[in-house]
Amino acid sequence: MRFIGAAGTTQLVTKWDPKPGDIVSFKHRGFLLYSKKPKLPTIYRVRLDITWEDVLKNWKERKLSPTGEILQLPPRMMVG
Numbered sequence: 001m002r003f004i005g006a007a008g009t010t011q012l013v014t015k016w017d018p019k020p021g022d023i024v025s026f027k028h029r030g031f032l033l034y035s036k037k038p039k040l041p042t043i044y045r046v047r048l049d050i051t052w053e054d055v056l057k058n059w060k061e062r063k064l065s066p067t068g069e070i071l072q073l074p075p076r077m078m079v080g
Contacts, residue, residue: 016046023047023055 018024025045028038 012043012045018043018046023050023052 012018023046024043025047026038026041026043028041030039031037032039
């Protein structure tokens, strides 16, 4: 997946100097509803310990389906 993510801190940029195509770990605040891309991604660190082949080998497709039930709360009692 490709997306644009800003560096989490200026220290990250000076220490790692990430470039397009680098493998990175990132943080995000959930996923966008239709595109399923990360919402507000920030780069956490550059991953020098793995290769792209490792990433592909360990990839697991996750499909989420909404589940659950609607709970009804009891009516409030009027105290008067």
